[in-house]
Amino acid sequence: MKSARIIEVCRMGIVNYLDALKLQERLIAARKSHKIPDTLLSLQHPPTYTLGKRRTDHNLLVPESDLGKMGAKLYYTQRGGDVTFHGPHQAILYPIISLRDIGLGARKYVEKLELTMIELASLYGVRACPGKSGETGVWVSDRKIGAIGVRISNGITSHGLAFNINPDLNYFKHIVPCGIEDKDVTSLKRETDMVLPTEEAIEDQLISCFVTQFGYTSIVWKDEESLLCGDEGDTR
Amino acid sequence: MASRLLWASRAASYLRISVAHRGFATVLKDLKYYDSHEWVKVEGNSATVGITDHAQDHLGDVVFVELPEVGAPVTQGEGFGAVESVKATSDVNSPVTGKVVEVNSSPYEQGWIIKVEMSDAGQLNNLMDADKYSKFCEEEDAKH
Numbered sequence: 001m002k003s004a005r006i007i008e009v010c011r012m013g014i015v016n017y018l019d020a021l022k023l024q025e026r027l028i029a030a031r032k033s034h035k036i037p038d039t040l041l042s043l044q045h046p047p048t049y050t051l052g053k054r055r056t057d058h059n060l061l062v063p064e065s066d067l068g069k070m071g072a073k074l075y076y077t078q079r080g081g082d083v084t085f086h087g088p089h090q091a092i093l094y095p096i097i098s099l100r101d102i103g104l105g106a107r108k109y110v111e112k113l114e115l116t117m118i119e120l121a122s123l124y125g126v127r128a129c130p131g132k133s134g135e136t137g138v139w140v141s142d143r144k145i146g147a148i149g150v151r152i153s154n155g156i157t158s159h160g161l162a163f164n165i166n167p168d169l170n171y172f173k174h175i176v177p178c179g180i181e182d183k184d185v186t187s188l189k190r191e192t193d194m195v196l197p198t199e200e201a202i203e204d205q206l207i208s209c210f211v212t213q214f215g216y217t218s219i220v221w222k223d224e225e226s227l228l229c230g231d232e233g234d235t236r
Numbered sequence: 237m238a239s240r241l242l243w244a245s246r247a248a249s250y251l252r253i254s255v256a257h258r259g260f261a262t263v264l265k266d267l268k269y270y271d272s273h274e275w276v277k278v279e280g281n282s283a284t285v286g287i288t289d290h291a292q293d294h295l296g297d298v299v300f301v302e303l304p305e306v307g308a309p310v311t312q313g314e315g316f317g318a319v320e321s322v323k324a325t326s327d328v329n330s331p332v333t334g335k336v337v338e339v340n341s342s343p344y345e346q347g348w349i350i351k352v353e354m355s356d357a358g359q360l361n362n363l364m365d366a367d368k369y370s371k372f373c374e375e376e377d378a379k380h
Contacts, residue, residue, distance in 0.1 A: 053318065053325045054300055078318075080325040103379030105294020106324035133297070136323040150324040153315065154272070 007097070007216040008036065009207055010227055011200075012043040014088065017050065017075050023227070024158045027096040030228055031156050037220075038097035039227065040210065042203050045086040047072035047171060052081040052149055059083040059176040072171065079159040081136070081149030082179035089187075090167040091203045093160045093210055100155035102214070110148055112213050113161045114138050117146035119209040120163060120202070124192040135180055138163075143186035147178060164188060165202055263288070268360060269369035270312075270331035277348075278360060283332045286348040287319065290373045295321040301343050303350070308336045310352055312359050317349065333359055 012020075020043060030036045049072055051057055060074070060083055067074050072085075086092060093116075099109055114130040117138040121128040128138045128145055138146030146163045166189035177185055189196060196202065211219060267275045273291035277284040292298070300320035310316045310330035317328045328349065338351035364372060 053302065053320060078325060079323075080320045081323040100376070101379070103376040105291075105296075106326050107294060107296035107322050110296075110322045110324055134299075148323045152324055152326040154327065154329070 004218060005038075005216045006218050006220055007038045007040055007211060007214075008220045008222045008227070009040045009042065009211075010222045010224055011203065012041055012224060014046060015043045017045050017048045017073065017086065020045070020094065021075075021077070023224075024094055024096060026228060028153060028156050028158055031096050031098060032154055036228065038095070038101075038216070039222075040207065041092075041094040041096070042207055043092050043094070044088055044090060045092065047085070047087045049074045049083065049085050049175065050079075050149075051076050051083050052079050053077070054082070056082045056179055059179050060174070061176065062174045067174075070171070070174075077149075077151075077159065079149040079151045081147070082177075083175045084147050084149065084162065084178060085167075085171045085175060086162055087167045087171055089165050089199065091163045091165055091199070091206050093163075093206060095157050095160050095210070095214075097157050097214070098155055099152065099157060106150070106152055109152075109157065110136060110150060113148050113150070113210075114146070116206070116209045116213045117161060117163050119213065120206050121145060121188065121191070123205060124188060124194050124196070126188065126191045135178075135183075137178060140186055140191050143184040143191075144177060144180075145186050145188065145191065163206060165196070165199055263290075263366045263370045263373075265366045268331070268363035268365060269372075270329065270363055271372065272313075272329040274329060274331045276331045276360075276363060278354075278357075281354050281357065282337070283334065283352045283354050284348045285331060285350050285352060286343075287328060288369075295319060295324070295326060297321055300325075301349070303339050303343075304336050306336055306339055310334060310336060310350070312362065331363055332356075 118128045128140050131137045137144050148161050149159050151158045164187035166187050172185040267277050273288045275286050275288050298319050298321045302318040304316050312333045315327035316330045318325045332352050332354050333356050334352040334354040336350050337353045340348050343349050
């Protein structure tokens with residue numbers, strides 16, 4: 001009989017990048033010492049550019065000082081991957097899960113994150129697929145609709161995926177997204193013929209695709225305050 | 237801990253970190269193994285450390301390796317560097333405690349990452365031998 005696997009999910013709305021990073025650090029420590037189960041954060045960021053561990057700032061096409069004028073911030077992070085943009089109307093998932101508990105390696109984990117986004121796109125009749133070798137992410141033809149950048153520390157994941165529902169794509173003009181030249185960025189709004197429901201509904205569908213992809217049997221909804229308490233939230 | 241960043245070009249991303257002389261054996265008998273998939277070759281007080289074939293299989297193509305400085309301390313079970321593959325950076329943990337005495341500038345061709353002067357050889361008892369490690373990998377892979 002398949003054993004129960006619980007994931008705690010918190011819908012956070014728009015969160016400052018640094019605040020989300022600090023929360024993830026605390027969750028990683030708590031997960032590592034088994035104080036909390038696998039946890040998933042669902043959120044959006046205000047306009048934010050981020051760089052990965054390799055610090056590929058040659059892919060940022062404007063001086064850092066100009067970003068402030070655009071109302072955007074820049075952060076250097078420890079995740080894998082190249083430069084990217086996060087902003088309103090882009091759905092982000094940050095899973096803080098133990099890969100060791102489910103025997104997944106980095107590659108399989110990233111593949112499942114890709115499949116999560118591919119499945120969401122398919123709900124709207126959009127045929128997306130994983131990138132070719134070296135171009136991780138989710139693509140509709142040669143237009144990128146979803147990005148991935150992950151950190152794994154002692155088998156615990158952080159950072160995660162970003163799926164473009166309907167962000168302002170102009171922000172992507174100021175970077176070479178993910179270091180891949182000559183490829184466009186796109187969004188669900190652009191690619192689908194269907195009328196989109198509310199963003200909250202789409203974000204919930206993304207959570208659902210993740211839960212299915214990773215084989216969780218139940219979701220416990222938490223609010224931010226109770227995330228690190230290890231107590232029971234709403235079980236559905 | 238200051239780190240020396242090693243940038244790998246796209247060409248290097250198609251090479252895998254592996255020990256060239258291994259032949260077809262995935263788990264070598266004379267090495268010891270840590271449960272976060274690092275291997276250790278012990279010669280006297282010196283330990284050579286790398287990541288196992290199992291780890292590399294699960295990581296995918298490695299595009300970047302972050303290495304410590306010579307002289308940096310390492311502690312069993314704690315991270316000393318990282319590898320990046322398919323948009324994921326994964327910490328590499330040290331299977332031994334001691335001081336880094338040599339860092340490999342070509343980990344892609346030669347397989348090992350650091351050499352450590354061990355301060356506590358007794359910690360080797362916490363490591364797995366080849367048979368235990370093989371079984372450990374099988375059990376991990378059976379989880380999904």
